[in-house]
Amino acid sequence: MPKLNLSQTAEYPIWDAQHTPRYAPDHKDLPPSATTNLAMIEKRWQALSSSVDKRILLDTQTEQTHGLYKRNIEHFIGTVKVPVGIAGPLRINGTHAQGDFRVPLATTEAALVASYARGSKIMTAAGGANAMLINEGVTRTPVFSFENVSQAGQFVAWAVTQYEHFKQLAHSTTQHGQLKDINVHIEGNRTYLVFEYLTGDASGQNMVTFATNAIFEYIVSQSPIVICSAYLDGNLSGDKKANSHTMRSVRGKKVVADITLPADFISRYLHTSVDEMVEFGQMTTTGALMSGGIGVNAHYANALSALYIACGQDAACVAESAIGITRIEKTAKGQLYACVTLPNLMVGTVGGGTELPSQKACLDILGLAGSGKAKALAEVAASLCLAGELSIVGAFCAGHFSKAHRKLARR
Structure with missing residues (x-):
């Protein structure tokens, strides 16, 4: 068979000088510094395009509070404003979240806040959603390889005897985290150790990383079985990736929320x-x-991304948080029963971005800033998802989905 010359096909451009590697230094390279002092910020702006008005990103408030961002970002140049709207009141009868919540949502998608406001309205009129946090735990999963499966098994036999020492090592790195459990998975000559932690009111990704690293270093130095290679995370935790494992277990906080709506509510509020x-x-x-x-x-992702951005959560965790099950049924009395189960809510009310000015303000609107509020925030997140499921399903059934987006997005 003759070789295909890509340069002679219409589908591919001819390879020419514009695709040749260039090694000339970039004289406008940004200063490689994690600091947020004003002098360094100015140097970064000098290296950027002069066509950009820096006051758009570095407004007066951002400039005055620049020091607050030093633990949250590197190569800092300013902040981006995302529109914030309020959905609610959203009434919740939860194990931890009790009352009517005004929920701030940050988004650039028209019709989104309106949809969650409508779902919140019908749920509140019906007495509110029931919400229950049923499990919690955040994992980190180091992996170790050996010459053969026999050695992997011997390693496991040793590792399980070290649980109490592992707990002491983990607790030495954090005042708020607690090693909850260890699970073992052997795959050929490789062993994955799943360390599961309680992380208090923090979302906890960094917390479990630091704690597991202390254990990891101890294992590498003290294992009686020769380890061929080892890595701090073997990608079994599902961190920031959609995965099916947590459907039966938990990563972050697992919450169930449900509500029963009378048939006349469905016709009155959702027109179906x-x-x-x-x-x-x-x-x-x-x-x-x-x-x-x-x-x-x-569309759990709509609720969670808007809530996470507004309230200083790690937005990348929406990839894993936005999995779950929505179920809608007709009861024996002809009412509508709806429930959501979200096993992967990565939320916190301390640490991360929760203490930045705008994000803390949004948590303050919810009444959920600071210690002792993370479990309630998880129940709010699940109830918000339930509100959104009711609203969007109603919109599709009533034939209003496209109409609403056309009206609100093109006005």
Whole structure:
């Protein structure tokens, strides 16, 4: 078979000098410093395009509070403003979240806040959502390789005897974290250790990393079995990736929320019927299965990304947090029962970005800033997702989904 000359095909551009590597230094390289002092910020702006007005990103308030960002970002040049709207009141009868919550949502997508406001309205009118945090734990999963499976098994036999010492090492790195459990997975000559922690009111990714690293270094230096190679994380935790494992367990906080709505509420607020919403749920569950989706939900990611950005959470965790199950059924009395199960809510009310000015203000609006509030925030997040599921399913059933986006996005 003759070789294909890509330069002679219409589908591919001819390879020429513009694709040749260039090694000339960039004389406008940004100063490689993690500091946020004003002098360094000015140097970075001098290296950027002069066509950009720096006051857009480095406004007066940001300039005055620049020191607050030093633990959250490197190569700092300013802040980006994202519109924030309020959904609610959202009434929640939770194990930890009790009351009516005004929920700040940061987004650039028109119709999103309106949808969650509508879902919140119907749920509040019906007495509120029930919400229950049923499990919590954050994992880090180091991996170790050996010459063969026999040695991997011997390593496990030793490692399980070290649990109490592992706990002491983990606790030496944190005042708030606690090693909760260890699970073992052997794959051929490799062993994955799953360390699971309680992280208090912090989301906890850094906390579990530091704690596990202390244990990891002890294992590498003290293992009686020769370790061929080892890495702090073997990608089994599901950190910032959609994964099916947590559907049966937990990563972060696992929350269930549900509500029962009278049939007349469905027609009055959502302009559809119980039967239509149940049928829609059945059809879209089939669609989710055919698409290979993990869990079944309409748009948890919308609620969680907007809430996470507004309230200083790690937005990348939406990749794992936005999995779960939405279920809609008709009760024996002809009412609509709806529930959501989210096993992967990575939320915190201390640490990370929660203490930055705008983000803390949003947590203050919720009444959930500071210690002792993370479990309540998780129940708010799940209830918000439930509100969004009811609203979007109602919109599709009533034929209003496209109309609402056209009206609100193109006004």
